[in-house]
Amino acid sequence: NRTKTLEGKTVLITAGPTYEAIDPVRFIGNHSSGKMGFSLAEEAAKRGAKVILISGPSSQSINNKNVDVHKVTSAKEMLAKVFEFYDKIDIGIASAAVADYAPKDVAKEKIKKDDDNLTIELVKNPDILRTMGEKKTHQFLVGFALETQNEEENAKGKLAKKNLDMIVLNSLRDEGAGFKNDTNKIKIFTPTEKKEFDLKSKDDVAKDILDFVEAQLLK
Numbered sequence: 001n002r003t004k005t006l007e008g009k010t011v012l013i014t015a016g017p018t019y020e021a022i023d024p025v026r027f028i029g030n031h032s033s034g035k036m037g038f039s040l041a042e043e044a045a046k047r048g049a050k051v052i053l054i055s056g057p058s059s060q061s062i063n064n065k066n067v068d069v070h071k072v073t074s075a076k077e078m079l080a081k082v083f084e085f086y087d088k089i090d091i092g093i094a095s096a097a098v099a100d101y102a103p104k105d106v107a108k109e110k111i112k113k114d115d116d117n118l119t120i121e122l123v124k125n126p127d128i129l130r131t132m133g134e135k136k137t138h139q140f141l142v143g144f145a146l147e148t149q150n151e152e153e154n155a156k157g158k159l160a161k162k163n164l165d166m167i168v169l170n171s172l173r174d175e176g177a178g179f180k181n182d183t184n185k186i187k188i189f190t191p192t193e194k195k196e197f198d199l200k201s202k203d204d205v206a207k208d209i210l211d212f213v214e215a216q217l218l219k
């Protein structure tokens with residue numbers, strides 16, 4: 001069946017933002033909608049893959065029996081969830097916008113506004129994708145790079161540093177690209193190739209990404 005091009009493959013996708021708790025009512029987050037990851041999950045499932053979608057807080061939903069959705073909140077929870085499945089996946093796609101830093105301590109009670117200044121100490125979060133790259137045995141790993149300057153150089157640097165097979169670059173300098181839009185404009189890099197795509201809906205971008213992954217797997 002020509003359309004079931006990912007039959008027999010298990011694909012893990014991270015999506016959405018992460019929320020890092022400050023106190024019981026507040027968090028540090030970002031504008032990621034999760035759309036790109038959910039589009040990828042839907043398209044991979046259509047192609048016959050078994051999909052494990054690990055998503056931070058997002059209003060997106062999916063109803064496909066081939067997609068198992070696991071909701072997480074923080075980067076640390078996302079990391080733990082990814083590694084519950086990592087050994088048995090064939091393809092890993094990290095589209096989540098993981099918070100780079102989290103508050104060192106989470107206040108047990110709501111922080112009061114008694115002081116004029118408030119300092120919250122932040123500590124670096126684990127880099128989930130980099131950890132996946134370090135532990136890679138057979139998995140084909142795809143990362144995203146959302147850049148505002150030196151885009152190509154930064155994307156290629158991340159491809160190498162995180163031990164990835166492929167990276168999808170979107171530049172916030174391109175109108176209609178990035179996390180707040182329903183559209184995206186991407187470039188794909190592997191260690192030896194580069195391909196540029198037009199501005200499209202995220203559903204169509206998901207098709208381009210998975211076509212590219214499939215072509216790489218056939219090599």
Ligand code: C5P
Pocket residue numbers: 014075094095096097098099100125126127128129130142143144145146158
């Ligand atoms: O280094 P940077 O955050 O730009 O890398 C982006 C890529 O790494 C994305 O694929 C993102 O999902 C992943 N990432 C991650 N864990 C982090 C930071 C980024 O998985 N803590």
